[in-house]
Amino acid sequence: MTSDFLLAIRQIERERELPPELIQEIVEDALVKAYQQESEGLQSIRVEFDVDSGRLNIYRVREVVEEVRNPALEISLEDAQRVNDEVEVGELVETAATLRNFRRIGIQTVKQLIVQRVRDMERNMQLDRFSDKEGQIITGIVSRITSNGIIVSFDRIDGLLPREERIPGEKPSIGRRLKVLVKEVRRGTKDNEIILSRSDPEFVKKLFSIEVPEIAQGIVQVKEIVREAGYRTKMAVVSTQEKVDPVGACVGYKGSRVKNIVNELNGEKIDIIPWSDEPAQFIAHALSPAQVISVEIFDDHSAEVIVPDNQLSLAIGKQGQNARLANKLTTWKIDILSDTEKERLTQELRVSDLLSKPLESIGLSTRTSNLLAEAGLKYIYDLAKMTEGEVTGLPGIGDKSLEEIKEKMKENGVKLLEEGQAPPQAPESITAERKETPQAAEEASDVEDEASDDEGTSDAVEVSAEEGASAVEED
Template sequence: MKSDFYAAISQIASERGIPKEAIVEVMEKALATAYRRTLGPNPPPMEISVRLDPLTGAARVYSEKQVVDDVYDERFEIDLESARKIKPDVELGESVVVETTPKDFGRIAAQTAKQVILQGIKEVEREHIYGEYMDREGELVTATVQRMAKGNVILEMGKAEAVLPPKEQVETDRYYHGQRLKVYLMEIRREERGPKLIASRAHKNLITRLFEMEVPEIYNGAVEIKSIAREPGIRTKVAVAARQEGIDPVGSCVGMRGIRIQNIVNELNGEKIDVVQWSSNPKEFIANALSPAQVVEVQLRDDEHAATVIVPDKQLSLAIGKEGQNVRLAAKLTGWRIDIKSASALLDEERAAAEARDAAEAEALATEAALATAKVEMRKVYADGTIVYRKHRYGPLGDDLVGETVQLRATPQKLYIYRGDRLVASYMLVGDDEEDAIEGDE
């Protein structure tokens, strides 16, 4: 019959869900430590091991003894005759391993190894938890709120505890003891006091895992989530694409009468979710991303990786969203900077641009006509690179023109300076009342 001591090991293993062999190994090491303490403060270097009998549960101590002629301390020494019964070819000065279990070792173990054993079992349990969850990083886990501690939410996940830090919490969530919720197992850290499991309710991958759970087409790969943009607790946009012909990716995610998407919204405590069709065409993708707003036109500026989106006047506020939320999430989803304009605003801008072009063209024609009839005057460029026209100095011109003769043509507003057929510079004409007028002419 197994001893109560060994039966207790089996019970501990069963209750804590850890391998019995691991507990036995920890206890054997702990009992070896306990035996060492019985040898006094400074025992000689020697190997000591303890084995628990799997049938009886009895602990047996085996220690290394040195082979000598005359034994002075039986704890550490053995005579040659006795040693050769254990190891026939042993010689003086060598060592043999001998069973040295004290008669009262059961009492010694109970008194001295208790704390060591308990600590060892805790370490085994921690290692077992780490081994159990280390491959589950990035998974969706169902947890129960246990308590709050310094802003952290402590979650119970079977035999393990996880921490939901403040930055991974959602502001609109309300956590209370006993609440069951789904969390994203974001990180598993190995620390001195055991593995630390970090969970998240704010991570965008939580959305991915919830869709995989609710939408079979995503789980089996028929529909793919291309990108996610999320403002936790408020709104999320998900872009999906079909990987098989004949499948409606958006309809698959929404479900019959919206039941699938509603289950996800309920799990996220009412966070709004927009599912949109992904497209390899940036214009189509940007238009879809601004759903539910209707889009008239998308104009891309590839060099800036930006887009101007034209929407009907009545759709402008919907396209922008409350505090810019809709367009902000669409920009995150697509990776493009998005500017929203109403159709009427675009028409006004185009009308103003056309008027500006017409005015510029008219001015250019008037200037060309004035220059065609303007009097040509010759001037020599001074050493400081300037010329004088109607008692006012203009310049400086380039150093290569110093000492050269240039041609002047004037319109009512501007002076144009030429060198041969090349326009060198132009200046607004200075009025006669300017203080920088100079005396004399060339």
């Protein structure tokens, strides 16, 4: 082996920090491939290279046969026994290849094979080193910006920050130092890659671990973290020591710790909340910075949250972001209502429940109840959808009965329909019942028509009552 070649090998060994045995393997493999390329794959050889002395031995490997048909791969028994007198037909024998024949191989080919193999080996070693850094934050320098993402350079290796792993709106310039999370080291593909991230929630979590000693020491734990990169992060923390405030530890004196992280994230909002194993309390905290009046938990893993009117938009957030992150953080389905809306819904529900009650529940006299029942009215709803004129149009109902009905309905929080007013919505229970019994529904809906068609009868009843000929209007 020439001294120049040996010096080149020594230089590679030093610069690439590769062990001698690996250099030996690389050189031997490159020389074998180069020799085979020169012979168009018609020869099988073995190379021995001593990396210390630079001594090189090349052997042609051929099969022992009775009659040689392919001299490149076969050797006669007679010639083989000159090398090894114990060899037999069918075995392999090695014979030394002259250095003169070897020098016909393209030196450039050998060089290219060695350089490529060294690069592959070096990259694999670097990938091994980065495999231990998965899930950690490291700092690199932006070297290139491609269509696939940003290339970040580290010591002798590059990583890829894909578009989907970047913070939206962030445009780092070439040469800028950039903190990134080593998300994944991919192997087995055409191009082994180190995938980096700045949009992953774990990136924020690791930034806090660096910035907050209590987290690094395990005194404060990050229980849950969710994020919409570039906009808002919600992080739930808990302390393992009673005397340590987990939120205060993360915020720092005058917000110094969290400000450093917000600056790294280009102004992204960060909500740090105390974690709780009590769902209602945890949900209330998760909707920070909005104030919460009450939280009601349901068996289907959902919750209803009531907030002040002026806090509703804050609780929901821009395009529903705050509520969406609270859902993800707590894993509960959260419905948010203002206190006014809740009061309205509660009133509607109370009225619906009241309207679905039987008419006799409001305390009418027996006579009036019987008259209404005979007219086909069964529920309070049936009265509430009628005007005063329609009620007095019912058989036997005059002014005195009307006043009784109005008084009793008022005591129960309902009233008759005013002229031009839309009727109340039928309670679901009544709607369902009348769907099952269409005849009852028709009778109830015909009451108003009968009342309007029977105005003369009503007047006659009232006249007869005044004359004492009938006790229809007597109570």
